[in-house]
Amino acid sequence: MVVHADRLTKRFGRVDALRGLSFDVPESSTFALVGANGAGKTTTIKVLMNILEPTAGTATVLDTNTRALSLRELARIGYVSEHQDMPPRMTVSAYIDYLRPFYPTWDRALETDILSHFRLPPDRRIRDLSHGMRMKMGLVCALSFRPALLVLDEPLSGLDPLIRDEVLDRLRRQAGDMTILISSHELAEIETVTTHVAFLDSGRLLFQEALSDLAARVRFVRVSLQAAPSAPVHPPAEWLDVRVDEYMLSFIDTRFSERDLRAKVAAVVGTVAHIDVEPVDLRTIYTSLARAVRDGKASA
Amino acid sequence: MTWRIVRKDCAQLWPLLTIVTVAQLANAAMWLALGPFREPRGLVTVASLFSGATMLGMAALVVAVVQQDVLPGVSQDWLVRPIRRSDLLRAKLTFMVLLVQGPALLADLAHGLAAGFAFRDVLIAGLSRSTLMVLVFDLPVFAIAAMTSTLVQVAASMLAMWVVVVAGVFVGILARAGAPPVFAGSGLQWMTPAFWSVLASVAAAVIIPLQYFRRATRRSRQLAVGAVLVAPMLSSSTWDSAFSVQRRLSANSATALPIAIEFDRSLGKDVAEPPSVSVNRVSLPLRVSGLPPESLVVNDRAEARIVDHEGTTLFRGRTTTTLGYGDDFVVRTAEGGDVRLHQRIALPGDVYARVRGRSVRLEIDYALTLFRLDAPMAIAAINGDQRSSALGRCQTKLDADGDEIELGCVSSGAAPTCVSITLEHPTTGQRNPPTGACDPDYSPYPAHFYPDALSQFGFAVPFRDRQRLAQYPVGGSQLGESTLIVKSYRPVAHFTRRLAVADIRLDE
Numbered sequence: 001m002v003v004h005a006d007r008l009t010k011r012f013g014r015v016d017a018l019r020g021l022s023f024d025v026p027e028s029s030t031f032a033l034v035g036a037n038g039a040g041k042t043t044t045i046k047v048l049m050n051i052l053e054p055t056a057g058t059a060t061v062l063d064t065n066t067r068a069l070s071l072r073e074l075a076r077i078g079y080v081s082e083h084q085d086m087p088p089r090m091t092v093s094a095y096i097d098y099l100r101p102f103y104p105t106w107d108r109a110l111e112t113d114i115l116s117h118f119r120l121p122p123d124r125r126i127r128d129l130s131h132g133m134r135m136k137m138g139l140v141c142a143l144s145f146r147p148a149l150l151v152l153d154e155p156l157s158g159l160d161p162l163i164r165d166e167v168l169d170r171l172r173r174q175a176g177d178m179t180i181l182i183s184s185h186e187l188a189e190i191e192t193v194t195t196h197v198a199f200l201d202s203g204r205l206l207f208q209e210a211l212s213d214l215a216a217r218v219r220f221v222r223v224s225l226q227a228a229p230s231a232p233v234h235p236p237a238e239w240l241d242v243r244v245d246e247y248m249l250s251f252i253d254t255r256f257s258e259r260d261l262r263a264k265v266a267a268v269v270g271t272v273a274h275i276d277v278e279p280v281d282l283r284t285i286y287t288s289l290a291r292a293v294r295d296g297k298a299s300a
Numbered sequence: 301m302t303w304r305i306v307r308k309d310c311a312q313l314w315p316l317l318t319i320v321t322v323a324q325l326a327n328a329a330m331w332l333a334l335g336p337f338r339e340p341r342g343l344v345t346v347a348s349l350f351s352g353a354t355m356l357g358m359a360a361l362v363v364a365v366v367q368q369d370v371l372p373g374v375s376q377d378w379l380v381r382p383i384r385r386s387d388l389l390r391a392k393l394t395f396m397v398l399l400v401q402g403p404a405l406l407a408d409l410a411h412g413l414a415a416g417f418a419f420r421d422v423l424i425a426g427l428s429r430s431t432l433m434v435l436v437f438d439l440p441v442f443a444i445a446a447m448t449s450t451l452v453q454v455a456a457s458m459l460a461m462w463v464v465v466v467a468g469v470f471v472g473i474l475a476r477a478g479a480p481p482v483f484a485g486s487g488l489q490w491m492t493p494a495f496w497s498v499l500a501s502v503a504a505a506v507i508i509p510l511q512y513f514r515r516a517t518r519r520s521r522q523l524a525v526g527a528v529l530v531a532p533m534l535s536s537s538t539w540d541s542a543f544s545v546q547r548r549l550s551a552n553s554a555t556a557l558p559i560a561i562e563f564d565r566s567l568g569k570d571v572a573e574p575p576s577v578s579v580n581r582v583s584l585p586l587r588v589s590g591l592p593p594e595s596l597v598v599n600d601r602a603e604a605r606i607v608d609h610e611g612t613t614l615f616r617g618r619t620t621t622t623l624g625y626g627d628d629f630v631v632r633t634a635e636g637g638d639v640r641l642h643q644r645i646a647l648p649g650d651v652y653a654r655v656r657g658r659s660v661r662l663e664i665d666y667a668l669t670l671f672r673l674d675a676p677m678a679i680a681a682i683n684g685d686q687r688s689s690a691l692g693r694c695q696t697k698l699d700a701d702g703d704e705i706e707l708g709c710v711s712s713g714a715a716p717t718c719v720s721i722t723l724e725h726p727t728t729g730q731r732n733p734p735t736g737a738c739d740p741d742y743s744p745y746p747a748h749f750y751p752d753a754l755s756q757f758g759f760a761v762p763f764r765d766r767q768r769l770a771q772y773p774v775g776g777s778q779l780g781e782s783t784l785i786v787k788s789y790r791p792v793a794h795f796t797r798r799l800a801v802a803d804i805r806l807d808e
Contacts, residue, residue, distance in 0.1 A: 051380070071384060075382040084375060085370070085373070087312065087369075087377070089312050094308075094311065098308045101304060102301070102382050
């Protein structure tokens, strides 16, 4: 595993930001940390980068305890955050020139390629860059040395669609060469690059799974009923966003099995006329799950 | 890696670096232009303000270089770069020493060499100043910058620290019923800034590694607050404890062993005491014996105790009500041996009224300092230009009023704190009474850092009384052939003596 978190706990005063968080990021995966604001995504990333010390628990990154991350590991980790304070008075080119010698694997050709892709003005001071340009700048400084692990903390937040596409395109181009750990609210966008996902809520991990597995087991189900249910519907826990409207029942099935579905539905609502099943995007899975967790109806 | 960071910081800070470097050179040039007589006078104020501004600029540069890579917080880019913390710290310290303090040293060297001092002397003076400045100025500023993120935060922190220390000192004064710190106005007053400097240096020495290697900002700030709260506490220490420290710092305490103080009834009343100032004052005839030749004894502090025959203490307190040495005696001798003099003791009015007609026992505990003569210097009274190891380079000239000789000196060492100057006409052998100035400073380290590495000091030697009340043996017409004999003294031993007079009537 490129990243392994074992019961990570982080407390800020009386606030528990992380509560026994454990997860694994497989090699060459693009691992998305997903959660609401305050779920603990950024805290998790800062603990993994040894910027914050965990209150309890341990984590390893590139097989090294995060508390002991040395220059060797840091030279293999690219990090980009929406709140990253780069030297404001330095120009784009001066800062890249400054960083280049710190990374033995820095690839100047790749740097030139990324710079031209992002169309960054080399002589502009970092403080004069727009938010989008600063994120691009961060990516240039994080990708040019071909990191083994790229850590992205809300990289798409506040970016206009054009820049989002540029950033995602860049990530897609290099995704196969490295492991990516990404936290983001922009689920629709990151879904195109994500291979694994972990859902966080209030500092706890709800679940982590390969996106392909998740996509296989979660479906949107629309059921046409022969008669309206005579009694209130009591759906199983794995059904989320359950809606009953006269002769129509819809829900998100988080334990989808084509073989058992008809019988399961019939057991809940009686006679079934027709069942439509559709795949569900990551955003819908997240929002359904988040609503259920918020309402205390699901624990994933 | 260190030099890469230094180069990056230089590239970022070159405008401020240039301004501060030019200011340091301009500061040295200004003091050089003022010369030993500090003329024109109007420029002295400007130069003093400019020196202060230059130091502020140096502080701003230290803050700026540290905060190029801010330490508090979790969003700094350098935190995720393969940059060794030790390299980062080394780079910042290198910048501070080479590019903040380096130009200061160069400016000091330039000033000293232009003023005619030997390279070795100015190098020692410049290095002493730079070392002191790094320890007690740059590093504390560095530490504050390491605990903050912006220059405004640094300024606010410094202001808050200053307010707390001043408030602490005032609380101490209030606690002592309005009395100033025990060694204020004495030769021991160096202890307050020295204590603060040591405290600041030690705090900085702990905080800087804490910040760079552990980024423990909260703990560092707690430490800084602790140091600030401790700072005013020195003012509540006792004179005895402070003087015992000073005694241990004596250069040669054995030289004071033969010195004794005795009550000398045969000296009689103090005829020099004008009646108008004798109210509540007692003139105590004394004989100070065992003095070495060419020496001077300063009474740093005397605590008197007046006891009646039943053993009741009628008074306990200092023998003077003023700060400094105004009412205390200074014993001067060229030949050595014994000196007889009156010590004037000021008593509170009610105490004086109670004890004046009674026979009492008087005990006085003296804290004294013996000064020995450094190499004396003879310099032509007018237009003289002379060098001495103790005073540096001195010049003389007639003042604008034509009634005093101005002696101006520039030294690569510390300014002398006790000086005696005699105007002498060698042909006739006539001498004017010596003009003395004694404002002791027993600081064990000679270095200072304001306004620069050289010390400039001067004295006025009168030879004509404009009211014509006094006639000087050596007058204006003889100045051309006259000489100033300048004697400077350095403290060699700090010691205590006790005087006990068993039976005395203070009004006699």
